[in-house]
Amino acid sequence: MAQKDELGRWGEGIAAEFLEDGGYSVIQRNWRSPLGEIDIVAIKDGCTAFVEVKTRSSTRYGHPFEAISTHKLARLRRLAQSWCRQQDPHPDRIRIDAIAVVGTPGNVPKVEHLMGVF
Amino acid sequence: MSVARTRSIALNGLDGYLVEVEADVSQNLPGFVIIGLPDASLAEAKERVRLAASNSGCPLTDRKLTVNLSPASVPKQGSGFDLAIAMAGLAAAGSVSAQSVRDVVHLGELRLDGRIRPLSGVLPAVVAARRAGVHTVMVPLANKSEAELVPDVRVVTVSTLREAAIWHGGKYDSCAGSVASDDGEDLTTPVSYEASEGVPAKDGGRNQTHIDADVHGDLSDVVGNSEAVEALIVAAAGSHNLMMVGPPGAGKTMLASRLVGILPDLDEEQSLESSCIQSLAGGDLGGRLRQRPPFESPHHSISSAALIGGGSSIIRPGAVARASNGVLFIDEVPEMSSAVLDALRQPIESGQVVIQRARATAVFPARFQLVIAANPCPCGNYGVGGAECTCPPAARRRYLGKVSGPIRDRIDIHLAVNRITSAQLRIADDTPRMTTQDARLRVATARNRAADRLSDTPWNTNAQVPGTWLRDRPQRLDLAATDIADRALERGLITMRGYDRVLRLSWTLCDLSGADRPQREHVSQALYLRRGA
Numbered sequence: 010m011a012q013k014d015e016l017g018r019w020g021e022g023i024a025a026e027f028l029e030d031g032g033y034s035v036i037q038r039n040w041r042s043p044l045g046e047i048d049i050v051a052i053k054d055g056c057t058a059f060v061e062v063k064t065r066s067s068t069r070y071g072h073p074f075e076a077i078s079t080h081k082l083a084r085l086r087r088l089a090q091s092w093c094r095q096q097d098p099h100p101d102r103i104r105i106d107a108i109a110v111v112g113t114p115g116n117v118p119k120v121e122h123l124m125g126v127f
Numbered sequence: 128m129s130v131a132r133t134r135s136i137a138l139n140g141l142d143g144y145l146v147e148v149e150a151d152v153s154q155n156l157p158g159f160v161i162i163g164l165p166d167a168s169l170a171e172a173k174e175r176v177r178l179a180a181s182n183s184g185c186p187l188t189d190r191k192l193t194v195n196l197s198p199a200s201v202p203k204q205g206s207g208f209d210l211a212i213a214m215a216g217l218a219a220a221g222s223v224s225a226q227s228v229r230d231v232v233h234l235g236e237l238r239l240d241g242r243i244r245p246l247s248g249v250l251p252a253v254v255a256a257r258r259a260g261v262h263t264v265m266v267p268l269a270n271k272s273e274a275e276l277v278p279d280v281r282v283v284t285v286s287t288l289r290e291a292a293i294w295h296g297g298k299y300d301s302c303a304g305s306v307a308s309d310d311g312e313d314l315t316t317p318v319s320y321e322a323s324e325g326v327p328a329k330d331g332g333r334n335q336t337h338i339d340a341d342v343h344g345d346l347s348d349v350v351g352n353s354e355a356v357e358a359l360i361v362a363a364a365g366s367h368n369l370m371m372v373g374p375p376g377a378g379k380t381m382l383a384s385r386l387v388g389i390l391p392d393l394d395e396e397q398s399l400e401s402s403c404i405q406s407l408a409g410g411d412l413g414g415r416l417r418q419r420p421p422f423e424s425p426h427h428s429i430s431s432a433a434l435i436g437g438g439s440s441i442i443r444p445g446a447v448a449r450a451s452n453g454v455l456f457i458d459e460v461p462e463m464s465s466a467v468l469d470a471l472r473q474p475i476e477s478g479q480v481v482i483q484r485a486r487a488t489a490v491f492p493a494r495f496q497l498v499i500a501a502n503p504c505p506c507g508n509y510g511v512g513g514a515e516c517t518c519p520p521a522a523r524r525r526y527l528g529k530v531s532g533p534i535r536d537r538i539d540i541h542l543a544v545n546r547i548t549s550a551q552l553r554i555a556d557d558t559p560r561m562t563t564q565d566a567r568l569r570v571a572t573a574r575n576r577a578a579d580r581l582s583d584t585p586w587n588t589n590a591q592v593p594g595t596w597l598r599d600r601p602q603r604l605d606l607a608a609t610d611i612a613d614r615a616l617e618r619g620l621i622t623m624r625g626y627d628r629v630l631r632l633s634w635t636l637c638d639l640s641g642a643d644r645p646q647r648e649h650v651s652q653a654l655y656l657r658r659g660a
Contacts, residue, residue: 074157
């Protein structure tokens with residue numbers, strides 16, 4: 010596996026832990042469809058959050074959030090829609106979140122969580 | 128903490144108004160939005176501000192930054208808001224003190240490395256800030272001397288964005304962490320326009336009186352033509368508009384350029400006004416208000432927008448505004464487009480120009496003294512002894528006819544300038560000639576007399592006084608004095624408006640001679656000057 014994929018995979022693990030610590034229950038990770046992939050689906054207080062996780066080893070090339078384009082968010086929204094169609098019953102409320110992880114495996118990472126970014 | 132505001136100044140013509148720059152940091156993906164009707168150069172500020180901030184080691188927030196310029200319905204332009212936007216952005220994120228930035232007016236354009244570029248129009252902007260009750264302004268270091276000309280305002284100068292952030296309580300090291308300092312460049316050196324754009328160097332205007340004499344020459348350079356010199360002094364003393372007609376080489380241009388030298392220094396108000404216009408037009412003030420009246424001599428091919436002022440988004444002052452409180456000289460006036468020349472009619476009458484565009488209306492002062500010069504005919508030889516004029520009469524008539532009646536009517540002194548003869552040249556060698564210094568003293572004395580006499584009226588100089596007032600008691604002159612002008616009026620040699628002009632000139636001549644009231648000799652001399660050409 011390429012180093013960046015490894016870092017991304019590690020970051021998603023960190024993000025999932027972070028969500029669970031915050032009272033979320035992670036119900037799905039790396040859900041794939043022909044449209045693409047949802048990193049994390051988590052639920053808290055009846056609201057389903059679709060979370061895009063971005064991991065960077067440092068902010069030398071910009072903050073991880075800067076790499077989340079509107080194009081990417083639009084795709085995440087379509088993905089969320091097709092995820093919801095497969096559920097029974099459909100979730101009541103949904104939200105699109107972003108989590109930035111800055112750090113490398115073996116160190117304490119910096120995690121930031123933005124809610125309702127789209 | 129998530130909303131901060133600061134202030135800046137937007138200029139419309141010479142008038143500036145306060146613009147509130149609000150910044151909000153919201154918990155969202157990184158972004159930078161500027162709202163409040165910015166034009167293209169202002170919308171680009173977001174790239175400049177973001178990069179300047181991160182390159183000077185005090186980066187903006189990594190959340191969404193929204194900047195609003197209010198009043199949001201008024202269009203704004205230019206790059207002078209950069210510093211205010213950066214400070215509001217840093218304060219909204221809590222990087223600098225929101226309390227500190229709130230009451231300060233910020234002016235300055237940012238470079239990508241975080242240094243601050245000087246602006247044009249800082250003087251009128253600071254004047255406007257003071258009028259709006261602002262106590263502290265922050266300006267680029269290179270504009271320091273200009274901003275400090277305005278009294279009762281605390282001027283803070285900064286050369287870099289980091290310096291500004293530290294001044295507002297930002298916790299940054301004073302020199303480390305900057306890209307610009309990495310390459311050994313000195314961050315405290317302001318970027319000056321002078322070096323790159325050929326504007327005269329900073330100390331160019333320091334000794335303006337001296338420079339004036341050099342640039343425009345001394346009155347004693349004029350050989351012979353003592354009548355013309357005398358007429359020039361009369362024009363200067365009463366601020367009368369002047370038209371000179373004469374063959375090529377008679378010295379019309381030479382005379383006109385000497386006129387500004389014999390005008391008295393500007394008073395406080397005029398000095399501030401003219402300096403503001405100069406600053407707005409991008410000129411360098413050299414760290415002092417201008418004391419000497421301006422002299423503008425546009426080429427006769429000038430367009431009306433360049434003469435009156437114009438521009439679509441930023442309305443810039445034209446030659447008329449730059450010549451305000453001084454002299455506007457147009458040489459070879461029949462060559463000028465008559466539509467452009469006639470555009471001067473309204474400013475001459477009202478003393479100001481109002482420029483209206485779709486986005487804004489600007490008012491500039493236009494209290495200039497008009498001096499125009501022309502040849503008597505296209506070949507220039509008409510009426511010259513010993514030379515032959517080759518122009519057909521119709522061409523001759525058409526030539527001077529290009530100066531329309533309404534413009535002629537606004538000119539008090541019509542002067543015929545003749546080539547000097549060898550005899551005059553000889554005589555002139557032995558007679559002492561009037562120097563600019565002496566003439567300026569005479570003019571100043573006469574102007575003071577006029578100002579004293581007119582102290583209870585809204586006017587300052589004789590040229591401004593309306594005819595009705597002059598013909599009214601107690602200013603009305605005795606029949607014995609005005610006899611000659613009355614007869615000229617009766618015979619149709621002058622119009623009623625011309626009669627008023629003769630009266631005005633008489634008062635100026637009387638002020639120059641030190642008499643209390645114009646006598647017969649003053650009136651006849653005035654009549655001669657009025658009809659001279």
